[in-house]
Amino acid sequence: MKTRLKNLKEYILDKKHHQFRRTPEELELQHLNETFQKENVHPVKRSAICLSELFNKENPVILPEEKIVFTRTITAIPDIYTPFEWDEIKKHHYIHERGTVCNISPDYEYTLKNGLEARKEEIRQRFEGGGVDEEGVAFLNAAFDCITALQGLIGKYAEYALSIGETETAEILQTIKTKGAGSFREALQLLRVLHFSIWEASNYHNTFGRFDQYMYPYYVNDIRNGVLTEEEAFDLLEEFFLVCNKDSDLYPGMQQGDNGQSLVLGGRSVSGEYLFNNLSKMCLKASYELEMIDPKINIRVDKDTPAEVYEMGSKLTKIGLGFPQYSNDDIVIPGLIRKGYSIEDASDYVVAACWEFIIPKVAMDIPNIDAVSLIECVTDHLKELNTCKDYNSFYHLVEKEICNRVECICSRHRNLYMIPSPMMSVLMDGTIERARDISEGSKYNNYGIHGTGIATAVDSLVAIKKYYFEEKKFDYETFISALSNNFRGEEELQHLLRKEAPKMGQDDDDVDLIAKDLLNSFDQALSDKTNERGGIYRAGTGTAMYYIFHSNHLGATPDGRKAGEVIPANYSPSLFIKHKGPLSVIKSFTKQDLTNVINGGPLTLEFDQSVFRNEESIAKLGMLVRTFIHLGGHQLQLNTVSRDKLLDAKANPDNYRNLIVRVWGWSGYFVELDECYQNHVIERIKFGT
């Protein structure tokens, strides 16, 4: 890494740029909502005015030796509604999370190529084309105003750059204020500006999508034309990655680090060509050198992906950032097509904030709208075990429960309301043509449901099948009372269920095929569900933070788990499994029809840091990932951690400010996590200890 960037990294890690920050109150922006209410301003106009005000109040900041500029100086984004107005809205609407458009993947490519002025021109033409209704007029004007305001801020930055003698930066800003990018540096700068603008517009979990594809033309042109050397291009790329970590503490999420800055590399084109290029390689290298949590890298792979790609990925895994995460095109693309996405769109899939598979540019999917606790679908019917003649009749009850719960969940999502997002709309395709804000929907409007406690449910089902129905090891009363007494006085029974019983992750077909049934039941339960936007529902194997929420109230379970003990995150084995090793785990978790659970949610494998001592061991990790993909796994994330270090970090957080871990679908700084998430990371199975 260049000294220039080392210094910049240190500057950012020391949070020196925080000195430029001001609160909305200091800027007297906190009463916008009251004015809006008093003057009864149209919602989409409010969003545009609010963003324009923020852009106006931004002071240009250029950090020492910075080439890719734009630093957020306003700490929070004011609300466009008053609390009273929110109460009214909530009376009639379903609100997803913060009510903001989030977790989608914008079309940066178009604006990088054609410039901000091109979108303005589109809006002008749309007006000329006629047939725009009142709502449409309000939206188009708001979108136009957002662009104008952003151009104003870019202009302000350009002037400032000039005033401090940064002439090159000033020229670049002047160009991208209206035009598309003509060079790699311009493209990175414009991308930074666009990404900045949607965060400032209060959108969150703003992903980067297929960065190595849409940035490649600029990179390759500059190299070919001698504008940049490889080294200079790498330097700029590394700086771009670095600046993704500049404002990220201001980005909303469940925990610090959960900011959704995911970036996807590689992947197959519609015609079957593997698209991993030189820029993709550079991204892995930049991330390796930087050792910072953003952007969070995903690699799209398939059965033909060369071993070399896995080796490069594993090299990054070794340093313990918790990424790259891998997704399997052979499973994901057919899975998306099965759910109604066109082959072109499915082939263009990216990863949302964590692991949800989404389509850039054209989808307003909400892949994390809700979660169903699959383990509760089992525990809710245990008392009916004595009415079941065999395992199948019990499983039938579980299956019906999944349907009931899914029915209930889906019926909640009525009258969805999202705050209009004209700035984000500018970066999404079709909004101008429809003259409608992206918050009102797009080409795809599908919802995704997480499934929590998969392994716990499967392990419970297999224990019931084997010990209760087949071997009759205990009777109904003993079993039910043991569970309701949290195994008090039934330690032997608990031992049997917890330690002796077969579990998912041990490569046991009897168990793994129950998982297959369970996932298929989940998928089936959603198969006829549609939402009010004409979208469908997708089942997934992710949990998000629900693995904590859903374990809190969960009593003792038939897998020998005591009340209050946590369940695994995502698609992973139980925390107390007597594991045979990673081969058994990847076999166990790839026997299911994973195309049916295409909302995403990875298997997580954790290794002790000491395992990967040399190049050979890194290559072997690559082989393991490649094997997982060949076995038909859909998604995999890997962590390298040291348990001792984690324990020490809990006790002495000041010594571990930069210790990074993978949480449920994102990487964050360990010491900044709530204790329940810290403990979960510590308790997960680790290989190689």
Next chain:
Amino acid sequence: MKEAIIFSIEEFAIHDGPGIRTTIFLKGCPLRCVWCHNPEGISPEPQFLDKKDERVLCGYKIDSDTLAAQVLKNTDIYSFNKGGITLTGGEPLLQADFLIEFLEKVQKVHIAIETSGHASTSVFGKVISLVDLVLFDVKHMDPVLHQRYTGVSNRLILKNLEYLCQSQKDFIIRIPLIPGVNDTEKNMLDLLAVIKEVKSLLRVELLRYHQTAGAKYTMIGKKYDPPFDTEASPHIYNVFEKHNIKTMIL
């Protein structure tokens, strides 16, 4: 059918040969190396290990069919990744009858064996004829020092090493570098004299002594009290590379 006592099966064993491998640990060892980091592998009988919060039985009986079925389950993964299985211990040659029967049943996977070489040459020869790769551990070339630090003479070991060198079987030499015990230039040069020019030698691996070696002794109710400075770093005399022998320091 023959049975063995094994004490662990480790999937994705990274340092036991090429590709993705599963390593099988056979219980029982005739050597008493003072630095042994797997003391639970010494006794040929099952025994209890007292771990932090539980007592677990270490070692169990398994017949050759069952073990073969277990490892053959992953044949596709091994061949896909140019890997296979590795037998280690303890000292696997101590259960030679079982080993031979077992090896005959798993010939379709790549087999490596890690051995101290302490066995009769007839047993050694028969076993290595059934494997693809030998990981041959060398502790000391000096007979007196070998006896002192491992409890046995190195006469059989050196004889088998010479046999191995002439066998054309692929092999790797592994030397644990124990500070002040065997990390001398002379020891390395003496070994070099035996193995140089041997075409079937793939490489030499120098395994640095690790301070955590004593971790398991208390679990089996023993005290780890080695007669060398466990804090010292071993000397590394890489005399092999100069003779075009690939050397890895682990």
